[in-house]
Amino acid sequence: xxxxxxxxxxPTPSKEARSRDTILREAARLATVEGIEGLSIxxxxxxxxxxxxxxxxxxxxxxxxxxxxxxxxxxxxxAEVIDPALQAPPGIARVRALCDEFLAHxxxxxxxxxxxxxxxxxxxxxxxxxxxxxALALVADWFGQLETAxxxxxxxxxxxxxxxxxxxxxxxxxxLLFANAQYVAGGDPATLDRARRAIxxxxxxIAPSG
Amino acid sequence: xxxxxxxxxxPTPSKEARSRDTILREAARLATVEGIEGLSIxxxxxxxxxxxxxxxxxxxxxxxxxxxxxxxxxxxxxAEVIDPALQAPPGIARVRALCDEFLAHxxxxxxxxxxxxxxxxxxxxxxxxxxxxxALALVADWFGQLETAxxxxxxxxxxxxxxxxxxxxxxxxxxLLFANAQYVAGGDPATLDRARRAIxxxxxxIAPSG
Numbered sequence: 124x125x126x127x128x129x130x131x132x133x134p135t136p137s138k139e140a141r142s143r144d145t146i147l148r149e150a151a152r153l154a155t156v157e158g159i160e161g162l163s164i165x166x167x168x169x170x171x172x173x174x175x176x177x178x179x180x181x182x183x184x185x186x187x188x189x190x191x192x193x194x195x196x197x198x199x200x201x202a203e204v205i206d207p208a209l210q211a212p213p214g215i216a217r218v219r220a221l222c223d224e225f226l227a228h229x230x231x232x233x234x235x236x237x238x239x240x241x242x243x244x245x246x247x248x249x250x251x252x253x254x255x256x257x258a259l260a261l262v263a264d265w266f267g268q269l270e271t272a273x274x275x276x277x278x279x280x281x282x283x284x285x286x287x288x289x290x291x292x293x294x295x296x297x298x299l300l301f302a303n304a305q306y307v308a309g310g311d312p313a314t315l316d317r318a319r320r321a322i323x324x325x326x327x328x329i330a331p332s333g
Numbered sequence: 334x335x336x337x338x339x340x341x342x343x344p345t346p347s348k349e350a351r352s353r354d355t356i357l358r359e360a361a362r363l364a365t366v367e368g369i370e371g372l373s374i375x376x377x378x379x380x381x382x383x384x385x386x387x388x389x390x391x392x393x394x395x396x397x398x399x400x401x402x403x404x405x406x407x408x409x410x411x412a413e414v415i416d417p418a419l420q421a422p423p424g425i426a427r428v429r430a431l432c433d434e435f436l437a438h439x440x441x442x443x444x445x446x447x448x449x450x451x452x453x454x455x456x457x458x459x460x461x462x463x464x465x466x467x468a469l470a471l472v473a474d475w476f477g478q479l480e481t482a483x484x485x486x487x488x489x490x491x492x493x494x495x496x497x498x499x500x501x502x503x504x505x506x507x508x509l510l511f512a513n514a515q516y517v518a519g520g521d522p523a524t525l526d527r528a529r530r531a532i533x534x535x536x537x538x539i540a541p542s543g
Binding site: 242 | 368451452454455456469472499500503504506507508510511512514515518524527528530531534535538
């Protein structure tokens with residue numbers, strides 16, 4: 124424990140010295156509630172306790188801030204969902220792990236507005252530009268993870284040979300993102316269990332013995 | 334054909350006399366692109382060619398405009414999706430018809446930003462208030478249509494007796510709304526076919542013979 128009396132003599136770290144990373148993590152959380160279009164420098168400055176000019180030192184435009192926020196959200200998503208799932212061996216175990224980790228990150232409320240990318244894409248789907256393109260690229264990257272895992276499960280023999288890995292990824296992602304939308308709207312973890320059941324049904328129906 | 338020379342002598346109908354319905358139909362379309370929060374009286378006035386004061390004669394507040402827009406979107410959705418589907422007899426035929434009509438209304442681009450309610454709910458899911466509540470109630474109403482149809486299909490004997498109608502509605506809606514999100518993002522009708530295939534797979538797997 125620090126002695127209370129010494130606190131005032133310890134130099135307070137300059138507010139302006141707060142790391143870019145801290146600001147961007149707050150921006151990523153805020154964007155899932157206020158929208159990435161609503162992510163104004165003024166609002167973010169208030170949320171992290173910086174002056175607008177302090178924040179402008181880090182990001183010269185709203186678009187630069189939005190793009191940096193997306194990269195930070197991507198790093199968080201990789202650390203919370205993709206990296207743990209890739210610990211599972213390639214095959215049906217990894218298909219399950221990707222789905223489980225996705226649903227678990229919703230349940231842990233990693234972002235207050237649910238899946239960061241679903242939130243951003245729903246907001247800006249009809250607004251073309253670099254922010255839109257980058258968000259869609261990362262959504263496609265996630266879809267690619269599911270598709271690769273489904274293909275590896277098929278190679279392993281856990282999925283019927285006449286199934287289409289892209290179609291399987293589509294069906295898995297549908298359940299994950301619908302659970303996300305329902306969970307964000309109602310906050311009821313039962314919707315995450317519905318997705319788990321839907322995914323089990325799907326994996327059973329595509330198994331060679333199914 | 335009207336004789337060109339007579340045009341200027343025909344009294345132009347008062348712009349202010351344009352019906353509330355015409356304004357609200359434009360508002361419903363616009364809300365799926367700009368967002369229902371972005372549905373300002375100024376922007377809508379420009380879109381329908383009315384003065385701001387002309388529009389204020391119809392709607393005294395942004396919230397009144399937003400709520401009226403949701404009711405109009407609901408009427409459009411009923412006319413385009415629900416009423417045609419309810420022509421099918423209760424049972425598995427109606428389950429299929431609800432899904433088919435939903436996907437067909439996406440393919441016809443009834444709303445430029447896809448499903449009106451998915452668009453509004455994704456935008457305002459974390460913004461409590463009457464607009465949020467009414468949009469969620471209509472989303473729940475749609476879910477109820479799917480659930481009732483699934484229950485009727487089970488009563489008819491087209492669905493295994495140990496299946497849960499709510500779970501079936503969840504899985505159907507997941508495919509419909511994921512197809513919506515993908516179609517809006519990419520504009521590719523192939524995503525609608527993926528949803529059709531996913532729904533066929535599901536209906537096969539819950540059929541008593543499956």
